[in-house]
Amino acid sequence: MSAVLKLAAVSKRFQKVVALDDVSLAVAPGERVALLGHNGAGKTTLFRLVLGFIRPDAGAVTIDGHAPGANAARIAVSYLPENVAFPKTLTGREIARFYARLKGAPKADADRALERVGLADAMNRRVGGYSKGMRQRLGLAQALVGRPRLMLLDEPTSGLDPISRRDFYELLDEVATAGTAVLLSSHSLSELEARTDRVAILRSGRLVADAPLAQLQADAALPIRIRVRARPDHVEEVSARLGGDRINGQSVELLCPLPQKMDRLAAISALGPLVTDFDVAQPSLDDIYRHFSATGTGGAS
């Protein structure tokens, strides 16, 4: 399927700072792509290029074949900035309807979006009285209005409580199922696991990874972590027989390459009553992110 968003060899510098360096990235309809990177990695610059606020020094950005900022592109793209700010004296409904008008969408679309984000009861209240989480939901509602082809979401879950975060990701699933391409940036890495189809990692303006999480996991070849709980007063013996680090008075932690997992589990099992329990932890997205953002190896195509 042809991509909604295409960046082809895009570079952008600000005086001496190279904010983006030869970045190519595509997002297809219905795809949810997480854009990760340390502070200053280039995420916001990439969003601003897609929105047409700034132009690349080299390379090209297209949205459904249109240049950023062109009318067709503006209607196709919705954007939730990291810090949403709305006029305090307007109601949620007035604001959502304003965005509907900008997008050429019917008024009913605004109400539907507000209902979808759980603001039905508050839509006629002034935004000045909204909590931070409610303002964030209103931001999401304006991004939903007009059935965008591409949603750009900058740290969309900041300010949301855990239940609201879960609701947000459900919403994202629905939007993607309906065919919208989604590009979201986040620093809450662990919450993205199983929530996105692909992970793209920027490091100092370069795209150092762009693949499904399972692929990144395989490429990084990080060890799994096995935590073994010893019978009281036997942690020394367990540590001596298995190796690994003692992490408190009762447990030993082993880092184990994936192919050795079954051998290690057999060795743990052979300790019989010396062991009371164990946990196996796969590398998390945080571990993988740290790997790619530190080494800059692998992944990007």
Ligand SMILES: Nc1ncnc2c1ncn2[C@@H]1O[C@H](COP(=O)(O)OP(=O)(O)OP(=O)(O)O)[C@@H](O)[C@H]1O
């Ligand atoms: N208008 C600008 N003028 C000068 N330098 C800029 C400008 N915009 C961005 N930069 C620089 O470009 C680099 C990338 O910045 P960018 O805001 O894209 O990073 P980011 O990944 O969004 O960071 P954060 O997570 O902190 O929001 C940084 O070094 C930043 O200082």
